[in-house]
Amino acid sequence: MTSSCTFRPPFWLPNGDFETIWAPFFSRKEPASLRRELWTTPDEDRIAVDWVEGNASAPLLVLFHGLGSSSRGHYALSLGAALQQLGWNGCFVNFRGCGGVDNLLPRAYHAGDSAEIAWIIERLHHSQRPLYAVGVSLGGNALLKYLGEEHPDYLAGAAAVCAPVDLVATAAHIATQPFYEQYFVRTLKRQMGRYARRFPDLVDWQAVHRAKSLHAFDDAFTAPVHGFDDAMSYWRAGSSGPGLARVRTHTLLINSRNDPIVPVDAVAQWPRSSAVSTCFTQRGGHVGYVQGKFPGRTRWLPEQILRFFQGEGTDAKA
Incomplete structure (x- = not known):
């Protein structure tokens, strides 16, 4: 695992556009075994969740994906492989209408849907294991919005990757x-x-x-x-930005300064509570973070997140 949040891309990915596009379409996919369940929502709709099976007493990590993605996104598979290696459990949520399962009600999903995040986290809290949450892009904003609102403090830690907080x-x-x-x-x-x-x-x-x-x-x-x-x-x-000053959960924001989709200045401008740390890398693109020999792997991101959750220390800044 990396010793800090410093990220160095390979020479053959020269800028944020290449990093962003290469990661989902051309990087080496990590092996991850997922088991699917269908859940009924509080309003009698349905969503699909995919499980990474770990040790029974090990922590549980819930993942919320980005716009147009699913529990099978490149970052999800990389995180799933890392969880399996660690023996942790994972619950990878597919928002309504995603993951190949049509929802039953007109309601879809959106970047500010903290209510959807809330009932999922409350349900998982009852498993009586340390619970961590990760949100990516759109899912990251929804998670951060939830964290900035008045909810029971169910989470041991959280991370948001390339979240469009504004x-x-x-x-x-x-x-x-x-x-x-x-x-x-x-x-x-x-x-x-x-x-x-x-x-x-x-x-x-x-x-x-x-x-x-x-x-x-x-x-x-x-x-x-x-x-x-x-x-x-x-x-x-x-937007979750206005609530960052109210976050109580130990939270890591990971953003790239060459992200072509989410401008990092729009993230950095918002006041943050002392519970929120930042990892603003110079490179990485939008949820790219490809490293290694051609065609590259996307292991850096899950390693960084899990290091933070395990308290091993990074050079992230509060």
Whole structure:
């Protein structure tokens, strides 16, 4: 494992764009064995969770994925392999409609859905094992929003990776990056076909299909489905940044300064409580962190997170 949060990428990944794209599509995938369960939500919907089986008394780590991803994302598989090697248990959550399982209700998932995080963590708390939580990108913001609210202190520790804690600033930045914005918009619109067939009167589906930007998509779908007036009101209400000063759980923020999606300055600007430490690397891209010989591995991220949870020390800054 690494001795600090310093990250050094291979020479053949020259910038944040290469690091971001290479990790999910071309890096070497880590072997991880997952066992699936279907859970019923408090409002009688369903989600899929995938388990990493460890020692019965070992800690349990819950993972919340990013936008358009699932429990099978490259970072999830790397984390699962690391947990298996350590003997820890993992519960990798698929948000509603993700992981190949359609949800039953119109409600989907969004970056500020701390209520979804809350009931999952409360359910896992009853396992009577030390409980840790990791959120990645969108899932990281939702987890941090939960941590900044008034909830029982169920977690022994938490980590958020490349979390867009200021959704307004992140959306404005992505709007200047057409490659990434169009990738996200196309991913979201592909998911909408299933929603439109099951809930034909839910929203103005023509407006959803016409959306060319995240702002237009969130105006047409995310905001009205989840009770917000428009995209801007959703982004403001869903941002976790204002709550970072209230976090009580020992928490690590991992962000890259060359992240092409989440501007690190929009993370660093928010006041943080003494419980929140930061690991702001110079390189890494957006949830990339590829190292080693070609085609590279994504082991650095889970190693860093687990070091933090085990209290072995990093050069992370409070």
